Amino acid sequence: MATTTPTMNRPMNLGASAADHLDRVDALAKVTGAAKYGRDRYLPGSLFAALIRCPWGSAELLSDNAAEVGKLAGVVEIKISRREGTYHGRDVGYVLADSVVALKRAMNALKLEWKRREVKTRIEDTVKEPPAINEDAKKVLDAAAKKLSAVYSTPVQTHSSLETHGCVVDHRGDSATVYASTQGTFAFRDGLDEALKLKGSDFEIVCEYVGGGFGSKLGGPGKEGLNAARISAARGKPVYLFVNREEEHLDTGNRPSSMTFAELAFENDGTITGGQILTFGGVGVARGGGGCDVPSGRYNFGDLRRAHTDVSFNAGGPRAMRAPGKPQGAFAEELMLDEVALACNVDPLELRMRLARSGNHKEMMKAGAKLIGWANRIPTGTQTGTIRRGMGVGLCSWGLFPARAEGEVVIYRDGSVEARTGTQDIGTGQRTIMGVVAAEAVGINPDEVRCSIGSSKLPVGPGSGGSVTAPNTAPPMRAAALDAKNKLLTIIAKELNVEASALEIVKGEVLRGGQRVMSFKDACQRITGDSITGRSDAAKVDTSGKGHSDGVQFVELSVDTETGVIHLHNVVALQSCGRVLARKTAESQIIGGVIQGLSYALFEQRVLDRVTGAMVNANLESYKILGPKDMPHITPVLWSKGQTKVCSLGEPPVIPTAGAVACAVLNAIGAPVRSLPITPAKVLAALAGVGGKKNEDGGAR
Amino acid sequence: MAEGVSRRSFIKTAGLSAAATMGPGMVEVALTVNGAARKVKIDPAATLLETLRVDCNLTGAKEVCDRASCGACSVLVDGKLVCSCMMLALDAQGCAVTTVEGLVGADGKPDAVQAAFIKHDALQCGFCTPGFVIAARALLNVNPKPTLAEIKGALAGNICRCGAYTNIFNAVLEASGQAVVADGG
Amino acid sequence: MNSFTYVRARNQAEALSSLKDAKFSLPVFKGGGLDLVDHMKEGLIAPDALIDVRGVRGEGDLAGNGPDAVEMKGEVIRFPAAMTLAQAANSAVLRKFAPVVAMTAGSAATPAVRNVATVAGNLLQRPRCWYYRNSQFNCLKKGGSTCFAVEGENAYHAIFSTGSSPGPCHIVHPSNLAPALMVCDAVVHTVGNADRKEIPIGKLFHGPEKGVTSEHTLEAGELITHITMKARPVSGFYAIKEKQSFDWPLVFACVAIEMAGERIGKAEVVAGAVAPVPWALPAVAAALKGVDPKDERALTEACALAGKGAKPMRDNGYKVGLLSVAVKRAVMKAAGVAIAGEEGR
């Protein structure tokens, strides 16, 4: 049950939410190790399975020693069902064993002889030349006072959820329980009936705790779930199938790479008159899903030609990742703006104030500038010391999308209250905010509500993607809680011989005309039977007023110009997020988004060997994720001015960060680094290009 | 200990050398985990992490990278922070192993680090959390009042994909009775 | 991991005889086991006996006794082979008399790894080249016929070669400790080979031209017992890393100096992460003579020689310039000169 412990370290956010000091309700279980994730379910008699994968970008399987390995102690079955793969990580079969040690031993003993084929590994393998400039765009460019011609690129970022994909399937003949690591309890259920040979109502998906997902665990059971389900159904034993870290990088989706070719025309004051922006998305073996959202619509770009093309090559395909398409685009867009500002000698914040379309953004920019100390920003190109400081800014926006959701609130005779939704908590705080919503509607403290979530036997709810969970589950949960309360008050009203509408519940007391009638607990004792259940009746989500989740981020950093190493100092992240339900978890969402953005800006990239197409850094050592020592101070600001609705919060904070970092680097060193991650080598190359050498990726004229 | 010594002198006098060998194949191992003696039957190739999770049902320590590069499997072995994914269970024989479950007091109350993690919301999905809690505990055991830089250094082998670092630092400051880092100050 | 026998050696004799035991076809000594387990998990090696040598006591005690495993007798510092990197980093003796070793040990890997990794294991660990570490690449080092790094992804590979021409293998030597021990003129003491017992650390490693499938000159059955070295009270280390929370350095440098008044009287400079072996830079050491370490311009000039003779690959040219910076900063660290941007970090 939730606790409340006041923290005062972020005074500006106090008072913003319904529950300022409420602790995450499942924090105790998580800090003590009591929380059971899918990966933690070792059922008696389990079999352990692993998928066999193609080790090359493209290859044909010539021979194998499966028959031999199948005889090793503990090996139950080896199945090879495909003899070819067109990306590293393509599954071609599985190994089944009766223990973890035996499984790993068999995987090592399995010798497959592959014949490699030629591969493509990058967008550049297909897009070899800068694309032609459209005739109309040419006219705008020809008439321009100034022009920018530049290429921006971003690498593939993998979700790298710490809990890998997979599940434990316990098939018992006529029923089954599936312990899954998923962002979509119901999508997982709906995809599994055939493999289990059971109806959806005959089995239960359990995902009480999920070790991250960031979009990669949205799309149903996937090959992990399907294989585990089929094997468990066939053998009548529990099957444990979780992929390892390498496979997680290779074949569970990613944020696709991008290239943006920008030809911008602008006035001497920085007003952009138009031009052409062509984007390419690197989608691996997928056909689409490589969107790169630039221009974002947040700024006025004048008369712009715009086209996007997805490019395929030999690599695992993308999946939605926290604000799909947005950070790639924002990186290019924000850096472009700073390059325009530099060419015109105007302050980049001032330029944004002119080009930004939303008044909300402008207000946030003003407030954020004060917090970061923008007045102390040193003009670009004026520093000469070894260590040079830089500041950058970026914007984001996010809509509000509808999704089907239901909720239930049960009030028990003993005075306890349970909020029920089948949706999952992947770390967003869903379990916590459901309690807040229910408690508030009933009229009791949030720490008096117990939340049951993460089961397909509970009321239906959406997947945790598109930042839809909170905005869409809050209204039905509220409706269910109100329904439960009304049912309770009706009982009391009957006893008191008054109208139910004359009664209310405030802070755990039943009141009539402001006077205390009895405690909530006493009221509950009058429930005949065990409990009463409040339901949401297809509550409609109000989706009007999209784009409420605006945000602005400021980054302050310094660049060591001898080593090219960047040190992050401060980030101020203002995020409008509608009505805040629980302050602590909301702040955490913003901080987390920023950190993923910083990590994307400086470190992360999938490295594919260009000759064989194999990913060479499919681990957490050379696939680099920002760690404690790389951390700046981060100030999350909950911006809830005039907003009463619950808005999206999960995704928007990851959007502007990398762009703001790139702008800060430009400010510090006077030259843009147009490709992520911004490594020391790239910083040094950019520095070498300042004053003389031409930048390979283009520049302003 | 006395037994070991006498045996060694026996070997010396006998002019022979027969080291203690275990395996191949399943062996019985005595471990001390969270203060309790346990006997488990394992393959010598089993890591301490697998043994804790599968054989001892202590699933707090997580497997994330499986290669000592994320800290999620952190446990204390004789009070020292180690990655249990890269340590053979046989290497932990005769040592005191402490997992995140073992930090909880006999009264069921979380220890100071755990309580501070709750208070500062130093977690999101929670998958990295046991590792961070253990690493923080290891730090405070030897350095009861660490600076922010020392905290970052001590946690440098742990990765949190959800990005809870800011609050983790504050939780460790809090657990060590120090002022947390505040905004606007 | 493959199936194996686990052996706990309690003294040298047990360790050595277990290794020669005829019932084992591929027995290996085990320190902390980090690099061995890594190899076994990836299926790169399959030893059938792991002989844990950390418990070796008596003569040639591998772990050392007392609060500080490091001893100093006169000018000679001595420590046991199974001392952990954490012990090295925290050793009062090393911090005072050979700070370069303490600093290097304390900056390697992660706190949890340093608690387990032994000095001997660190010196003998295999390279981190990602083609080597991924089992599907049967590269030269694994007995294959190609070095995948040449055409492939070589941003982190070597810029110097030990032979007359680059290659055939382009690894950088992984040990952070080795260059630090080199500037302290360390000697590696072994048992198990009647012909030799003391190996100057510079002779412990060899380049790929002298055999591409190994990096060191020890034979199977040679057990490192301890290391002796000279005190280098004015010494320092500087690593340049992409990520500050544990990362393999892009380049790093270890420096020991003797001051003659305000100026450097004598210097020793060894770099890491630039060549298949720890890379001595005698020309830079010579140029540093007579330089005032507080005179950054003179220092920069002397260190500019560091990259001379480098033959970078397609993607690692940036290392050449970085090397000079690393050497310069290592000198500044040794001499106690403040480095820009480091205050408060």
Ligand SMILES: Cc1cc2nc3c(=O)[nH]c(=O)nc-3n(C[C@H](O)[C@H](O)[C@H](O)COP(=O)(O)OP(=O)(O)OC[C@H]3O[C@@H](n4cnc5c(N)ncnc54)[C@H](O)[C@@H]3O)c2cc1C
């Ligand atoms: C995430 C991560 C980051 C790392 N970062 C760094 C870094 O930045 N810098 C760095 O230098 N290292 C780094 N390392 C490597 C680490 O330091 C080594 O793996 C470790 O030092 C190996 O020591 P060990 O005792 O575990 O060796 P083991 O795995 O036990 O042994 C390694 C080798 O040495 C042999 N051996 C061990 N002891 C003896 C002996 N006494 N006599 C003869 N042979 C012996 C073994 O047979 C084996 O061949 C990192 C490792 C990891 C996992």
Ligand code: SF4
């Ligand atoms: S550099 Fe050496 S280890 Fe790496 S691929 Fe080439 S031969 Fe193999």
Ligand code: FES
């Ligand atoms: S799982 Fe052991 S360190 Fe990552």
Ligand code: FES
């Ligand atoms: S809380 Fe999810 S990884 Fe740290």
